[in-house]
Amino acid sequence: MNLSNKLRSLVLLAFLLPVLVSFKEDPIRVENKAEMLQKEGFVPLFNGKDLKGWKGLVGDPIKRSKMDAKTLAEAQKKADAEMRDSWKVVNGELQFTGHGNNITTVKKYGDFEMLVDWKIINNGTLDGDAGIYLRGTPQVQIWDNANLKVGAQVGSGGLYNNKEHESKPLTVADKKLDEWNTFRIIMKADRVTVYLNDVLVTDNVILENYWDRSMPIFSEEQIELQAHGSPIAYRNIYIKELPRVKPFQLSAQEKKEGYKVLFDGTNMHSWIGNTRDYITENGNMAVIPKPGKSTLGNNLFSREEFSDFVLRFEFQLTPGANNGLGIRSPITGDAAYEGMELQILDNEAPVYKDLKVYQYHGSIYGTIPAKRGYLKPVGEWNYQEVIVQGPKIKVILNGTVILDADITDARKNGAADGLKHPGLLRDSGHIGFLGHGNPLKFRNIRIKDLSGK
Incomplete structure (x- = not known):
């Protein structure tokens, strides 16, 4: 095709294109x-x-x-x-x-x-x-x-x-x-x-x-x-x-005892904060950090505040996963200090070989250590119960008590790490999952309020 024919073809195409599109x-x-x-x-x-x-x-x-x-x-x-x-x-x-x-x-x-x-x-x-x-x-x-x-x-x-x-x-x-x-x-x-x-x-x-x-x-x-x-x-x-997950439901005994569900696998309505990285996925609350920092920080908090309670949940660690359970925490500030943080951690990972004793899983961060050796292998589901009553905090992991603490002394004389922990003096606040940029999962979260509200 010579140049003039090409030009005629282009002109014709330009004329026909709007017609063809219409x-x-x-x-x-x-x-x-x-x-x-x-x-x-x-x-x-x-x-x-x-x-x-x-x-x-x-x-x-x-x-x-x-x-x-x-x-x-x-x-x-x-x-x-x-x-x-x-x-x-x-x-x-x-x-x-x-x-x-x-x-x-x-x-x-x-x-x-x-x-x-x-x-x-x-x-x-x-x-x-x-x-x-x-x-x-x-x-x-x-x-x-x-x-x-x-x-x-x-x-x-x-x-x-x-x-x-x-x-x-x-x-x-x-x-x-x-x-x-x-x-x-x-x-x-x-x-x-x-x-x-x-x-x-x-x-x-x-x-x-x-x-x-x-x-x-x-x-x-x-x-x-x-x-x-x-x-x-x-x-x-x-x-x-699309297939739908079956919502988690309380047992008959838990209903009788006054528990309520905080996460049933179908919605995040009971939670505020970083709902960008904490999502619902196949009935689980999955922590899937995205590139860049969330404008809401790394933490997810309960919409309600609690004082004394029994909290039950399951979690699944990934290799090296680092998270934490915030209790009596404010929404702003560092929850590990402004509230209290109970470690959720794959503490057997090589990267954590130099941890202090009060940094292992279940410990009150910086304050009171928990027993080691009761986490299930990475990838398996762990069951944890946390009982908070006044200054007493108990953590039961997979059926074993790994922490049975009284923070009265720490309130008076300070935490073991020598740092300021004003959260030790708090009597109520939010429950939180305190992220550190690692993926892991939670499910079947329920709570019993012991404060008599």
């Missing part, structure tokens, strides 16, 4: 995509033809749970009629007409991976605003980035209604109005990961319960496509349900 998806390509997703375990939530599998929105999960069957049925009938007037199937797209309420799945979902295409339809304004409710809870945000008045320049894909945990996306990955975007949303336990157009915008962030922030996110609820008064379209909506 074409609707090739039906054969769509069918192949559906077959591929089906092999991966995905099923369609929207068939591209009608509203089968969808219903109108009735209230919120808490309000619905309080309705009797008759009241709910009547409200659902009214909501369905409104849905059919507000949402239309047009050329294989699920379109919101600009008035009415959310559309929701008939089925409820727990853990899942979801794929959905969406586009904001340009109506000449800057009010493009929508979202996807996960387990009936708002929301993975969708909006027109040009709407600076509401802060939309941060981009879509964030957990907009979060207050305690991250709400904004990591970066802007939106396409222009009238162009299709694709979400890949993964919800496991109480955490959400979102990819927008193959770009990670929300990284394993806890979704808060908007309807009642004193509660964790619902374990199972419907998925909703939000209607916020501006036209939007959805297509290619697929979902793959």
Whole structure:
């Protein structure tokens, strides 16, 4: 091909490209995509033809749970009629007409991976605003980035209604109005990961319960496509349900004795602090440090404060793992000194060959040593019980008492390491897991309050 022919070809391609892009998806390509997703375990939530599998929105999960069957049925009938007037199937797209309420799945979902295409339809304004409710809870945000008045320049894909945990996306990955975007949303336990157009915008962030922030996110609820008064379209909506762990439950005896669960393997609602590195994973609280320091420090703390208590939990060490159990600790400052730290440590690792006696596992750090030799091999689960009553602290590891201490003397005369430990004088505070940048796991955490509150 000579130069002039090449130039003519390039000009022709430049002319045709916008036309080609404007074409609707090739039906054969769509069918192949559906077959591929089906092999991966995905099923369609929207068939591209009608509203089968969808219903109108009735209230919120808490309000619905309080309705009797008759009241709910009547409200659902009214909501369905409104849905059919507000949402239309047009050329294989699920379109919101600009008035009415959310559309929701008939089925409820727990853990899942979801794929959905969406586009904001340009109506000449800057009010493009929508979202996807996960387990009936708002929301993975969708909006027109040009709407600076509401802060939309941060981009879509964030957990907009979060207050305690991250709400904004990591970066802007939106396409222009009238162009299709694709979400890949993964919800496991109480955490959400979102990819927008193959770009990670929300990284394993806890979704808060908007309807009642004193509660964790619902374990199972419907998925909703939000209607916020501006036209939007959805297509290619697929979902793959993921296996869910069985929540840890107290034994009948523990219930009778007044224990309560602090971590059941399904959510982190009872904890504050570094929820970036402390995550829920297969029913465990896994410590998986990420590069860079968390803005919340290395520690995770109980939301509540405790004075006297019995704490029971299990932990699994990795080689050289170093963590600690904070008791009666404040949230700020060095918990090993401002509170008290009971060592959680693979103290048989070569790197710890020169430890002081009050630094081994189970010891009150810097103060009173615990017995050695009762940890299970690295990788096996250890069971630990900690009893705190006034100045007395007892640690039972795998059935053996390794610490039976009274800190009265240390309160008066100082700690063994000769350093200041003002936390020895504290009578109450938070329980914490005090990280040192090492991976390990915890599970089945429960507590009995002995303070008579």
